Amino acid sequence: MNKIIMHMDVDAFFASVEQMDNPELKGKPVIVGGVGERGVVATCSYEARKYGVHSAMPTFKAKQRCPLGIYLPTRHERYSQISKEIFKILYSLTPMVEPVSIDEAYLDITEVKMKPIECAEFLKREVKKQIGLTVSVGVSYNKFLAKLASDWNKPNGIKVITENMIPEILKPLPLSKVHGMGKKSVEKMNNIGIFTIEDMYKLSKEFCVEYFGKFGLEIYDRIRGIDYREVEVIRERKSIGRETTLRKDLTDKEEMKKYIKYFSEEVSETLNSKNMWGKTITVKVKTSKFVNHTKSKTINFYTNDHREIYKVSCEILEEMELEDSVRLIGLTISTLTENKVEQLSFHSFLGGN
Template identity: 60%
Template sequence: MDRKIIHVDVDAFFASVEQRDNPKLKGKPVIVGGTSDRGVVATCSYEARRYGIHSAMPIFKAKKQCPYGIFLPTRHSRYKEVSEEIFKLFYSITDLVEPISIDEAYLDITKLNRNPRNVAYYIKEQVKKKTGLTVSIGISYNKFLAKLGSDWNKPNGLKVITEDMIPEILKPLPIKKVHGLGNTSCEKLNKIGIFIVEDLLKMPSEYLVNFLGKYGIEVYDRIRGNDTRVVKNTRVSKSIGRETTLEEDTHDKTYLEELIFKFAKDISTSLKRKHLYGKTITIKIKLSNFESHTKSKTINEYINSFEEICMVGVNILNEIDLDRDIRLIGLSVSNLSKADVRQLNFFDLENDFCKNNEKL
């Protein structure tokens, strides 16, 4: 049986929620991510995208390109509330829902006795009715093509990609549209004259494997319409982390340790809520010249208490030579597991820093 996969992506989610909650913002270039020049764009409205604004762009650059833009801080609790309402709709249609992020998901409707187009129109209608937002939807027989379809004619788009369209419909697309090809791989391919999918189709599978490593065969298959990945109705986070861009560049270790403490508490809360434990703790810093560095430590057992995360994080920070000012610091826990049995802890929880800061 051919699979029927739908990919749903909420259009400009954060910015659309802000415009919905404040009608005065409709039709205006809304940029969500903060008002400080030191932040980055989380997302922006389509009006702002006309100025070349995009996610991860530094706020100071966005302000130069769109001086009359409306810059807003993120409201994660509000976005989560709206997201939960949308996902409740997805789960009312099928149990096979795979969340990709707060604003997008795959749905496998193969076993439903319904036309995929009708399901897509129903989702669009209900999301608009319940939240006032629009979604773009892709429909196909695998995840790669469904995802490609949802991005085809945003916003409020709908694209069906069938097997008989392959590979002709893919040939003119830039190679960055191929799932599995990141910026570095695309740059390498561009250097040898590979810019569009039609160029990729001329490359033998052996060459792609040699050139791209283990992902080469996946890329080879996908551009020919083959993708065997299934929609999973459970998705374990790969990592949980927090980071912040500082108001002023600094290498004050005491201040940075305080931030690590706050991050550890927040991460611990998230881990416990999801019944997760982690073994790898990572500190990320970005220097004043935007140069990024990470340092990780993998411990012998799974942890999720803030004291343990804090202690490892502070120890890692103390191993970093902070001879230059930094503008951003982050903490994350990865190598996660749903483990429900803890071994005796080898940590000495009398760690002075974490214990003393418990009162903060």
């Protein structure tokens, strides 16, 4: 029996929360993200998108395109609070939920007694009624098509893609709609005259594997409506980190350590809240010439202590040879565990607090 997979995506999540909390913003171009000179757009309302503003765009470019936009800083605590309420509604429908991000999830509704369209309508209705936001929902027999369907009629959309619609419904679509094909892959295809999914049908399986490597087989299958990925109820978290683009370039490592200290405390707080520990610490910097440098160190014990994370991070930073000034700095901890056995550290041996 075919699976029935649903994909749910909150429409312009951060911007929609801001418009909900402040009704005066409704119908206006709201851009949420870094508001400084070097900020980046996290998300924006559909009114702002009409001006060509989109997520990951530098804020200064967004201001050029939409000078009358309303630019707001992110409020992560508020978004997390709303996200938890939305996911409660998802879990009320089925325990088979795979969170993808704070505002996006896959659901396996194969065993749900309601019809697929009724499940989609239930989600949309309850999120609107209980929270006040709109979501777009897609339903199909695999993850690729469910995600494609949820994007189909945004915002506030609903779309079902059935097996008998394949491949005709896919053929006119641009390659950017194929999950896993990034900008560079699309450009490579465009360079050889392949622009739509229908164009890609001309390519053999062997060609796709040769051109894209191991991922080529997945691309070959997906454009034919085949996707074997399951809804993963428990996703292993691989890392926890923080980074920021600096207001002004830095050359002084002592100044950089102030950011490292703040990140260490933030990461430690997140680890503790999730009862997790990590042992691989990575420092990342981006120079004024947009060159990325990363350096990692794996310690011989698990930790979630901010002092240890800070100490190791500073050691890593000192070892990094930086010829240019730094415009971005970040800190990540990985090799995570949820082992509840007490994690011994040097502070434990020393009786530190």
